Amino acid sequence: MNLIIWLVVGGLIGWVASKIMHTDAQQGVILNVVVGIIGAALGGWLVSPLIGVGTINQGVFSFGALIVSLVGAIILLAIVNLFRRGTPR
Helix, strand or coil: CHHHHHHHHHHHHHHHHHHHCCCHHHCCHHHHHHHHHHHHHHHHHHCHHHHCCCCHHHCCCCHHHHHHHHHHHHHHHHHHHHHHHCCCC
8 A cells, every 4th residue: 555655646746846847748647656756766865864854765754755755856857857958947
């Protein structure tokens, strides 16, 4: 059951990040889940030590963890856009 919740929350985080970065038309459901989960890992590696809040990948399910995971997903999409287009957009 925990895996299903992790995938659904990762998908929602990836979808919100793609809406913020205006890349939603290029992504499907599977890519939104991947962006959410990898973005949460990136957020856990970059942002979490700075503010002391875990991510959804670390088993923490709180508002702060969702925000850190979302920031990580936005950073991931900015990096992908930088390599794809030459600008982070």
